Amino acid sequence: MPAVILTDIRTARERIAGKVERTPTVLSHSLSEQFGVPVHLKLEHRQTTGSFKLRGASNAVASLNAEQKARGVVAASTGNHGRALAHAAKLEGMRAVICMSRLVPGNKLDEIRRLGAEVRIVGDSQDDAQQEVDRLVAQEGLVMLPPFDHPDIIAGQGTLGLEMIEQVPDAALVLAQISGGGLASGVATAIKGVSPRTKVVGVSMARGAAMKASLDAGQPVLVEELPTLADSLGGGIGLDNRLTFAMCRDLLDDVVLLSEDEIAAGIRHAYAQEREIVEGAGAVGIAALLAGKITANGPVVVLLSGRNMNMELHRKIVCGDTSINAGRAG
Numbered sequence: 001m002p003a004v005i006l007t008d009i010r011t012a013r014e015r016i017a018g019k020v021e022r023t024p025t026v027l028s029h030s031l032s033e034q035f036g037v038p039v040h041l042k043l044e045h046r047q048t049t050g051s052f053k054l055r056g057a058s059n060a061v062a063s064l065n066a067e068q069k070a071r072g073v074v075a076a077s078t079g080n081h082g083r084a085l086a087h088a089a090k091l092e093g094m095r096a097v098i099c100m101s102r103l104v105p106g107n108k109l110d111e112i113r114r115l116g117a118e119v120r121i122v123g124d125s126q127d128d129a130q131q132e133v134d135r136l137v138a139q140e141g142l143v144m145l146p147p148f149d150h151p152d153i154i155a156g157q158g159t160l161g162l163e164m165i166e167q168v169p170d171a172a173l174v175l176a177q178i179s180g181g182g183l184a185s186g187v188a189t190a191i192k193g194v195s196p197r198t199k200v201v202g203v204s205m206a207r208g209a210a211m212k213a214s215l216d217a218g219q220p221v222l223v224e225e226l227p228t229l230a231d232s233l234g235g236g237i238g239l240d241n242r243l244t245f246a247m248c249r250d251l252l253d254d255v256v257l258l259s260e261d262e263i264a265a266g267i268r269h270a271y272a273q274e275r276e277i278v279e280g281a282g283a284v285g286i287a288a289l290l291a292g293k294i295t296a297n298g299p300v301v302v303l304l305s306g307r308n309m310n311m312e313l314h315r316k317i318v319c320g321d322t323s324i325n326a327g328r329a330g
Protein backbone atom coordinates (compact mmCIF):
# COMPACT_ATOMS: atom_id res chain seq x y z
CA MET A 1 0.00 0.00 0.00
CA PRO A 2 1.30 3.50 -0.78
CA ALA A 3 2.59 5.60 2.12
CA VAL A 4 -0.25 8.08 1.74
CA ILE A 5 -3.81 7.21 0.71
CA LEU A 6 -6.99 9.22 0.19
CA THR A 7 -8.12 8.69 3.81
CA ASP A 8 -4.90 10.32 5.10
CA ILE A 9 -5.62 13.36 2.93
CA ARG A 10 -9.18 13.64 4.24
CA THR A 11 -7.84 13.42 7.81
CA ALA A 12 -5.26 16.09 7.01
CA ARG A 13 -7.99 18.35 5.72
CA GLU A 14 -9.85 18.14 9.04
CA ARG A 15 -6.62 18.69 10.97
CA ILE A 16 -5.65 21.88 9.11
CA ALA A 17 -9.15 23.36 8.72
CA GLY A 18 -9.05 26.95 9.97
CA LYS A 19 -5.25 27.09 9.58
CA VAL A 20 -5.16 27.30 5.76
CA GLU A 21 -7.36 29.03 3.20
CA ARG A 22 -9.63 27.17 0.82
CA THR A 23 -8.42 29.01 -2.29
CA PRO A 24 -10.70 29.75 -5.27
CA THR A 25 -10.63 28.14 -8.68
CA VAL A 26 -11.59 30.46 -11.56
CA LEU A 27 -12.15 30.00 -15.27
CA SER A 28 -9.49 31.58 -17.47
CA HIS A 29 -11.33 33.09 -20.39
CA SER A 30 -8.19 33.76 -22.40
CA LEU A 31 -6.74 30.25 -22.01
CA SER A 32 -10.12 28.57 -22.51
CA GLU A 33 -10.60 30.47 -25.74
CA GLN A 34 -7.11 29.68 -26.93
CA PHE A 35 -7.31 25.93 -26.20
CA GLY A 36 -10.94 25.22 -27.01
CA VAL A 37 -11.56 23.49 -23.66
CA PRO A 38 -12.41 25.07 -20.28
CA VAL A 39 -9.15 25.98 -18.51
CA HIS A 40 -9.52 26.62 -14.77
CA LEU A 41 -6.87 28.24 -12.57
CA LYS A 42 -6.51 27.11 -8.95
CA LEU A 43 -5.36 30.31 -7.24
CA GLU A 44 -3.23 28.70 -4.56
CA HIS A 45 -0.61 31.45 -4.83
CA ARG A 46 -3.08 33.43 -2.69
CA GLN A 47 -2.64 30.92 0.15
CA THR A 48 -1.36 32.35 3.47
CA THR A 49 2.48 32.66 3.24
CA GLY A 50 2.13 32.78 -0.56
CA SER A 51 2.27 29.09 -1.44
CA PHE A 52 0.58 25.72 -0.93
CA LYS A 53 3.48 24.65 1.30
CA LEU A 54 1.45 25.85 4.31
CA ARG A 55 -0.84 22.84 3.86
CA GLY A 56 1.88 20.24 4.35
CA ALA A 57 3.67 22.21 7.05
CA SER A 58 0.48 22.78 9.05
CA ASN A 59 -0.48 19.13 8.83
CA ALA A 60 2.98 17.93 9.86
CA VAL A 61 3.27 20.36 12.77
CA ALA A 62 -0.23 19.59 14.03
CA SER A 63 0.58 15.85 13.90
CA LEU A 64 3.52 16.16 16.33
CA ASN A 65 3.11 15.03 19.94
CA ALA A 66 3.58 17.41 22.89
CA GLU A 67 7.14 16.31 23.54
CA GLN A 68 8.14 16.89 19.91
CA LYS A 69 6.43 20.28 19.90
CA ALA A 70 8.49 21.29 22.92
CA ARG A 71 11.74 20.48 21.07
CA GLY A 72 10.91 22.48 17.94
CA VAL A 73 11.26 21.81 14.21
CA VAL A 74 14.03 22.18 11.63
CA ALA A 75 14.09 21.93 7.83
CA ALA A 76 16.22 22.60 4.79
CA SER A 77 14.22 24.76 2.41
CA THR A 78 14.56 26.78 -0.78
CA GLY A 79 12.15 29.29 0.72
CA ASN A 80 8.47 28.47 0.59
CA HIS A 81 8.60 25.42 2.85
CA GLY A 82 10.64 27.46 5.30
CA ARG A 83 8.10 30.28 5.25
CA ALA A 84 5.26 27.85 5.73
CA LEU A 85 6.99 25.99 8.53
CA ALA A 86 7.91 29.24 10.27
CA HIS A 87 4.27 30.35 10.15
CA ALA A 88 2.85 26.96 11.21
CA ALA A 89 5.34 26.63 14.09
CA LYS A 90 4.62 30.14 15.29
CA LEU A 91 0.89 29.37 15.41
CA GLU A 92 1.72 26.43 17.70
CA GLY A 93 4.15 28.51 19.78
CA MET A 94 7.08 26.34 18.67
CA ARG A 95 10.74 26.99 17.80
CA ALA A 96 11.62 26.66 14.07
CA VAL A 97 15.07 26.64 12.45
CA ILE A 98 15.34 26.87 8.65
CA CYS A 99 18.58 25.92 6.85
CA MET A 100 19.18 27.00 3.25
CA SER A 101 21.84 27.30 0.58
CA ARG A 102 23.32 30.54 -0.76
CA LEU A 103 21.28 30.09 -3.98
CA VAL A 104 18.06 31.04 -2.21
CA PRO A 105 16.95 34.61 -3.08
CA GLY A 106 17.35 37.23 -0.36
CA ASN A 107 13.69 38.28 -0.27
CA LYS A 108 12.65 34.76 0.74
CA LEU A 109 15.19 34.70 3.52
CA ASP A 110 14.04 38.01 5.05
CA GLU A 111 10.44 36.86 5.01
CA ILE A 112 11.28 33.70 6.94
CA ARG A 113 13.09 35.74 9.60
CA ARG A 114 10.11 38.09 9.80
CA LEU A 115 7.83 35.09 10.37
CA GLY A 116 9.81 34.35 13.50
CA ALA A 117 12.09 31.46 12.49
CA GLU A 118 15.89 31.24 12.89
CA VAL A 119 17.66 31.10 9.51
CA ARG A 120 21.00 29.35 8.80
CA ILE A 121 22.76 29.79 5.44
CA VAL A 122 24.99 26.82 4.59
CA GLY A 123 26.79 25.83 1.35
CA ASP A 124 25.73 25.94 -2.29
CA SER A 125 23.11 23.24 -2.51
CA GLN A 126 20.13 21.79 -0.73
CA ASP A 127 22.31 18.82 0.19
CA ASP A 128 24.71 21.08 2.12
CA ALA A 129 21.77 22.65 3.94
CA GLN A 130 20.48 19.18 4.74
CA GLN A 131 23.76 18.30 6.50
CA GLU A 132 23.21 21.22 8.87
CA VAL A 133 19.68 19.95 9.53
CA ASP A 134 21.06 16.51 10.41
CA ARG A 135 23.52 18.13 12.82
CA LEU A 136 20.75 20.09 14.58
CA VAL A 137 18.62 16.96 14.91
CA ALA A 138 21.54 15.04 16.42
CA GLN A 139 22.92 17.80 18.65
CA GLU A 140 19.89 19.89 19.64
CA GLY A 141 17.12 17.33 19.37
CA LEU A 142 15.03 19.30 16.88
CA VAL A 143 12.44 17.40 14.83
CA MET A 144 13.13 17.44 11.10
CA LEU A 145 10.19 18.20 8.83
CA PRO A 146 11.50 17.85 5.26
CA PRO A 147 9.96 19.83 2.37
CA PHE A 148 8.47 16.84 0.52
CA ASP A 149 9.56 13.32 1.47
CA HIS A 150 7.33 12.84 4.53
CA PRO A 151 3.83 11.28 4.76
CA ASP A 152 2.27 14.17 6.73
CA ILE A 153 3.68 16.73 4.27
CA ILE A 154 2.41 14.76 1.27
CA ALA A 155 -1.04 14.32 2.87
CA GLY A 156 -1.21 18.05 3.60
CA GLN A 157 -0.34 18.97 0.00
CA GLY A 158 -2.95 16.43 -1.09
CA THR A 159 -5.71 18.59 0.41
CA LEU A 160 -5.09 20.87 -2.57
CA GLY A 161 -5.98 18.02 -4.91
CA LEU A 162 -9.23 17.38 -3.01
CA GLU A 163 -10.23 21.01 -3.44
CA MET A 164 -9.36 21.03 -7.14
CA ILE A 165 -11.44 17.96 -7.98
CA GLU A 166 -14.35 19.26 -5.87
CA GLN A 167 -14.20 22.64 -7.59
CA VAL A 168 -13.92 21.09 -11.08
CA PRO A 169 -15.44 17.58 -10.78
CA ASP A 170 -15.30 16.97 -14.55
CA ALA A 171 -11.59 17.78 -14.87
CA ALA A 172 -9.94 15.71 -17.61
CA LEU A 173 -6.45 16.94 -16.78
CA VAL A 174 -4.71 18.55 -13.81
CA LEU A 175 -1.33 20.27 -14.20
CA ALA A 176 0.79 20.34 -11.04
CA GLN A 177 4.34 21.57 -10.50
CA ILE A 178 6.97 18.99 -9.69
CA SER A 179 10.24 19.39 -7.81
CA GLY A 180 10.74 17.05 -4.86
CA GLY A 181 7.36 15.59 -5.70
CA GLY A 182 5.48 16.09 -2.42
CA LEU A 183 2.94 18.30 -4.14
CA ALA A 184 2.46 16.02 -7.16
CA SER A 185 2.30 12.88 -4.99
CA GLY A 186 -0.36 14.33 -2.71
CA VAL A 187 -2.38 15.98 -5.46
CA ALA A 188 -2.31 12.88 -7.68
CA THR A 189 -3.35 10.63 -4.77
CA ALA A 190 -6.35 12.87 -4.06
CA ILE A 191 -7.36 13.34 -7.69
CA LYS A 192 -6.99 9.69 -8.72
CA GLY A 193 -8.68 8.60 -5.51
CA VAL A 194 -11.77 10.69 -6.21
CA SER A 195 -11.69 10.65 -10.03
CA PRO A 196 -9.55 7.80 -11.45
CA ARG A 197 -10.04 8.93 -15.06
CA THR A 198 -8.56 12.39 -14.51
CA LYS A 199 -5.00 12.66 -15.79
CA VAL A 200 -2.35 14.35 -13.64
CA VAL A 201 0.73 15.75 -15.40
CA GLY A 202 3.79 17.15 -13.62
CA VAL A 203 5.45 20.32 -14.92
CA SER A 204 8.99 21.49 -14.20
CA MET A 205 11.79 23.61 -15.60
CA ALA A 206 14.29 21.93 -17.90
CA ARG A 207 17.25 23.38 -15.93
CA GLY A 208 17.87 20.85 -13.17
CA ALA A 209 14.69 18.74 -13.26
CA ALA A 210 15.67 16.13 -10.68
CA MET A 211 12.43 14.14 -10.58
CA LYS A 212 12.17 13.88 -14.36
CA ALA A 213 15.79 12.71 -14.61
CA SER A 214 15.14 10.19 -11.84
CA LEU A 215 11.95 8.87 -13.44
CA ASP A 216 13.83 8.44 -16.73
CA ALA A 217 16.65 6.63 -14.94
CA GLY A 218 14.26 4.39 -13.01
CA GLN A 219 15.79 5.46 -9.69
CA PRO A 220 16.65 8.68 -7.81
CA VAL A 221 19.62 10.41 -9.45
CA LEU A 222 21.55 13.61 -8.78
CA VAL A 223 21.28 16.52 -11.20
CA GLU A 224 23.28 19.71 -11.23
CA GLU A 225 21.41 22.50 -9.43
CA LEU A 226 21.15 25.50 -11.75
CA PRO A 227 19.69 28.96 -11.30
CA THR A 228 16.22 29.22 -12.83
CA LEU A 229 13.23 31.56 -12.90
CA ALA A 230 11.36 28.69 -11.25
CA ASP A 231 13.68 28.75 -8.24
CA SER A 232 11.08 27.09 -5.98
CA LEU A 233 11.44 24.00 -8.17
CA GLY A 234 15.20 23.75 -7.60
CA GLY A 235 16.92 21.05 -5.55
CA GLY A 236 17.26 17.29 -5.73
CA ILE A 237 14.83 14.56 -4.69
CA GLY A 238 17.41 12.86 -2.45
CA LEU A 239 19.31 9.70 -3.43
CA ASP A 240 17.69 8.07 -0.40
CA ASN A 241 14.20 9.22 -1.44
CA ARG A 242 11.65 7.10 0.44
CA LEU A 243 8.20 8.10 -0.80
CA THR A 244 7.80 10.67 -3.54
CA PHE A 245 9.86 9.00 -6.28
CA ALA A 246 7.72 5.85 -6.18
CA MET A 247 4.48 7.82 -5.84
CA CYS A 248 5.27 10.07 -8.79
CA ARG A 249 6.36 7.07 -10.86
CA ASP A 250 3.15 5.19 -10.08
CA LEU A 251 0.64 8.06 -10.20
CA LEU A 252 1.68 10.66 -12.78
CA ASP A 253 0.59 10.32 -16.39
CA ASP A 254 3.48 12.41 -17.71
CA VAL A 255 6.06 15.07 -16.82
CA VAL A 256 6.82 17.98 -19.14
CA LEU A 257 9.79 20.36 -18.99
CA LEU A 258 10.04 24.04 -19.89
CA SER A 259 12.74 26.46 -21.01
CA GLU A 260 13.40 29.70 -19.14
CA ASP A 261 11.78 31.72 -21.94
CA GLU A 262 8.67 29.59 -21.74
CA ILE A 263 8.46 30.12 -17.97
CA ALA A 264 8.86 33.89 -18.45
CA ALA A 265 5.95 33.78 -20.92
CA GLY A 266 3.86 32.04 -18.25
CA ILE A 267 4.59 34.74 -15.66
CA ARG A 268 3.78 37.41 -18.22
CA HIS A 269 0.49 35.78 -19.23
CA ALA A 270 -0.58 35.37 -15.58
CA TYR A 271 -0.03 39.07 -15.04
CA ALA A 272 -1.25 40.59 -18.29
CA GLN A 273 -4.21 38.30 -19.02
CA GLU A 274 -5.24 36.93 -15.63
CA ARG A 275 -4.12 39.87 -13.48
CA GLU A 276 -2.29 37.52 -11.13
CA ILE A 277 1.22 37.92 -9.69
CA VAL A 278 2.74 34.46 -9.80
CA GLU A 279 6.34 33.33 -9.24
CA GLY A 280 8.21 31.28 -11.87
CA ALA A 281 7.37 27.94 -10.28
CA GLY A 282 3.76 28.99 -9.96
CA ALA A 283 3.50 29.86 -13.65
CA VAL A 284 4.83 26.64 -15.21
CA GLY A 285 1.35 25.15 -15.74
CA ILE A 286 0.23 28.15 -17.76
CA ALA A 287 3.62 28.11 -19.49
CA ALA A 288 3.20 24.46 -20.51
CA LEU A 289 -0.15 25.25 -22.14
CA LEU A 290 1.21 28.33 -23.92
CA ALA A 291 4.24 26.37 -25.14
CA GLY A 292 1.97 23.79 -26.77
CA LYS A 293 3.39 20.98 -24.63
CA ILE A 294 0.01 19.80 -23.33
CA THR A 295 -2.90 18.21 -25.16
CA ALA A 296 -6.30 18.11 -23.49
CA ASN A 297 -9.66 16.83 -24.68
CA GLY A 298 -11.66 18.12 -21.70
CA PRO A 299 -11.58 20.60 -18.82
CA VAL A 300 -8.10 21.44 -17.50
CA VAL A 301 -7.19 22.62 -14.02
CA VAL A 302 -3.90 24.52 -13.82
CA LEU A 303 -2.37 24.98 -10.40
CA LEU A 304 -0.80 28.36 -9.60
CA SER A 305 1.32 27.18 -6.68
CA GLY A 306 3.07 30.29 -5.35
CA ARG A 307 3.71 34.00 -5.66
CA ASN A 308 6.90 34.62 -3.67
CA MET A 309 9.04 36.36 -6.24
CA ASN A 310 11.34 39.34 -6.20
CA MET A 311 9.07 42.11 -7.50
CA GLU A 312 11.86 43.89 -9.38
CA LEU A 313 12.51 40.73 -11.37
CA HIS A 314 8.77 40.28 -11.86
CA ARG A 315 8.50 43.82 -13.22
CA LYS A 316 11.32 43.21 -15.71
CA ILE A 317 9.70 40.03 -16.96
CA VAL A 318 6.23 41.49 -17.42
CA CYS A 319 7.78 44.47 -19.20
CA GLY A 320 9.35 41.98 -21.61
CA ASP A 321 12.98 42.71 -20.70
CA THR A 322 14.70 40.04 -22.78
CA SER A 323 18.09 40.65 -21.15
CA ILE A 324 16.94 38.76 -18.08
CA ASN A 325 19.42 36.13 -17.18
CA ALA A 326 17.99 33.30 -15.15
CA GLY A 327 21.36 33.17 -13.41
CA ARG A 328 20.28 36.27 -11.56
CA ALA A 329 16.74 35.05 -10.91
CA GLY A 330 15.26 36.16 -7.63
Ligand SMILES: *Cc1c(COP(=O)(O)O)cnc(C)c1O
Pocket residue numbers: 051052053080081147148177178179180181182183184232233279281282305306307
Ligand atom coordinates in the same frame (compact mmCIF):
# COMPACT_ATOMS: atom_id res chain seq x y z
C1 LIG B 1 7.77 23.64 -3.35
C2 LIG B 1 7.08 24.24 -4.49
C3 LIG B 1 6.72 23.49 -5.61
C4 LIG B 1 7.10 22.03 -5.78
O1 LIG B 1 6.68 21.17 -4.75
P1 LIG B 1 7.37 19.76 -4.52
O2 LIG B 1 6.57 19.10 -3.46
O3 LIG B 1 8.79 20.02 -4.07
O4 LIG B 1 7.37 19.03 -5.81
C5 LIG B 1 5.99 24.12 -6.61
N1 LIG B 1 5.67 25.44 -6.54
C6 LIG B 1 6.02 26.20 -5.49
C7 LIG B 1 5.63 27.64 -5.48
C8 LIG B 1 6.73 25.64 -4.42
O5 LIG B 1 7.07 26.40 -3.38
